[in-house]
Amino acid sequence: MTAQDTIRFNVPAIEGRELEYVRTALDGGHTSASGPFSKKVSALLAEASGASEVLLTTSCTAALELAGMLTDIGPGDVVVVPDFTFTTTALAYARAGATLRYCDIEPRTLGMDPEHLATLMDERVKAVVPVHYAGVACDLDGIRKVLAQWPGATLIEDNAHGLFGTWHGQPLGSFGRFATLSFHETKNFICGEGGALLINDPADVDRARVLFDKGTNRQAFFLGQVDKYSWKDTGSSFGLSDTLAAQLYGQLEMHDQILGKRAAVWNRYAELVAPVADEFGLTLPVVPEGARQAFHMFYLLFPDQALRDRALAGMGARGVKPTFHYVPLHSSDAGRRFADVPGECPVSEDVSGRLLRLPFFNNLTAEQADRVVGALRASLLD
């Protein structure tokens, strides 16, 4: 088998006018943050989510940090994060001096379990940061019911997977006081490295603009609200280059087409995998009633880790590159170091050992999907 035949886990693609827009950005001379393409992207995302303001950042991680600054998270505070998530959902707050509590996931959506969340809450909890895993809404009703008892805790949605997903018709990313997006090359809409902070409470907008722009009121100056700008507050250099915003705009204006392609891949997998799942006791992803998913990934849960590991190795040997996912944060070195209290998250631990993600990208062909599922079945018969 040649390297060319390998079906990689992710293949980033140009989907529309990205190259033309990057050229326009370079020719136009405004390649720093808040340029013409950034304004187009922010307007598109505000329209899609209903946010009061959308600030484009260098990454989702940076947006999570900015949300933490706006919430004044610091030493003495506790932040609750899912145990089964990417490192930076937690790191963004640990580095600000907060300690972490790890919330177990519920086995259906692999999002935060509201029952466990309720046991983790007290007056020290400054923020709760759920993830919509795989672009499927977590139990937002349950989580909001718990938070209703704790008005001091801010809801920050890490929506790195779920742009254009909805919950009972309402966009993911519009439920928290803040929400974050990622445009990393592994996500649905890409510009290499990039992210966004959605600000859903108009009362946060003015301060957010200052923290975003190196602690200055430069944005107010450009909007004609003040006649000179100066240093006002904390902050950092959060802004995404307009060159990357140009690439991102080329992607986002094709969002219907991109989501359509991803839905087709997802549905094809679901159909092809069903008989294999029956044969070997695999579980397919659940999309609850009321959730419209964002088609970020296709994962399978195996009956045990040994079978999952056999599939990983066997598919790899057949030129198909599936992958596992998060190692539970509470069991990592840094996760233990930043923990407020030692946590137990049995579902997260169990799922982490049994989950496998199939290759998933916009232009994965029907023939490639056949090969992926063929390799899956063959490796289980090894």
Ligand SMILES: *Cc1c(COP(=O)(O)O)cnc(C)c1O
């Ligand atoms: C990808 C991802 C991030 C980090 O995104 P960056 O843009 O790479 O900083 C954070 N949280 C989740 C859930 C992610 O999947």
